[in-house]
Amino acid sequence: MLPPERLERFARHIVLPEVGGAGQAALAQAKVVLVGLGGIGSPALQYLAGAGVGSLVLVDDDAVDETNLQRQTIYREDGVGHSKAELAEVWVREFDGELEVRWVHDRLTAANAASIITGANLILDGCDNFATRLAVSDACVAAKVPLVSAAVGRFQGQVGAFAGHLPDQPCYRCYVGDAFDADDCDTCAEDGMLGAMAGWTGTFAALQTIRVLLGGAMGDPQWGKLHLLDGLKPAMRTLNIAKDPACKACG
Numbered sequence: 001m002l003p004p005e006r007l008e009r010f011a012r013h014i015v016l017p018e019v020g021g022a023g024q025a026a027l028a029q030a031k032v033v034l035v036g037l038g039g040i041g042s043p044a045l046q047y048l049a050g051a052g053v054g055s056l057v058l059v060d061d062d063a064v065d066e067t068n069l070q071r072q073t074i075y076r077e078d079g080v081g082h083s084k085a086e087l088a089e090v091w092v093r094e095f096d097g098e099l100e101v102r103w104v105h106d107r108l109t110a111a112n113a114a115s116i117i118t119g120a121n122l123i124l125d126g127c128d129n130f131a132t133r134l135a136v137s138d139a140c141v142a143a144k145v146p147l148v149s150a151a152v153g154r155f156q157g158q159v160g161a162f163a164g165h166l167p168d169q170p171c172y173r174c175y176v177g178d179a180f181d182a183d184d185c186d187t188c189a190e191d192g193m194l195g196a197m198a199g200w201t202g203t204f205a206a207l208q209t210i211r212v213l214l215g216g217a218m219g220d221p222q223w224g225k226l227h228l229l230d231g232l233k234p235a236m237r238t239l240n241i242a243k244d245p246a247c248k249a250c251g
Helices: 020-029 041-050 066-070 084-095 113-117 130-143 172-176 195-213
Strands: 031-035 055-059 100-104 122-125 147-153 156-162 225-230 235-240
Touching (some): 020 195, 031 041, 041 055, 055 113, 113 130, 122 130, 122 195, 130 147, 130 172, 147 195, 156 195, 195 225
Parallel strands (some): 031 122, 122 147
Antiparallel strands (some): 147 156, 225 235
């Protein structure tokens, strides 16, 4: 149960039959790790904190750059040059002092992933390189933790939910394979990105995270479904990802 003083804050959630008091209490008891606090992580964090997710771990090894301000909505001009993870924690504490929040100014790797995600109910990955994405995915499979993975570039976004620890469900590595364990990938500095596209992708990732945390109250968790967001049409389509029996993480 939520304390009486928290009921008014979440009244618009509680009147939803799909959430209700029990769902809001479940969100308050949930722990989510956000990997990457940039264009996806910023709006996702805002809506997860707004939803009352009770414990948040914020992971990013980068500092705020002036070019980030076009789409990374929790930062300001006076934050340029400062740690994104630390500033994100400050934002959460100023937004809702009742939430438990911890920041990690480090890059998640195979070596530190287990210690970072321990005790989490879900990982939301919005980082900007495949090596980290695969390290996150492998750690989620090993720890039996669900993963919501989101990516964005130019006018396109992708959001998928993965539960590779389940015998009939794929992991993120089933989707991309082993060739992307290296750091090389396209960057928004080279290709550009519409700021609002990052917002759409990040908030959709937050929606899918809440869907999973509510344990079926909002319908199917959509494991193995990759939603492709097209900002130019605009439109969205969905692909079904098959489990790879030869996957070295979950096969």
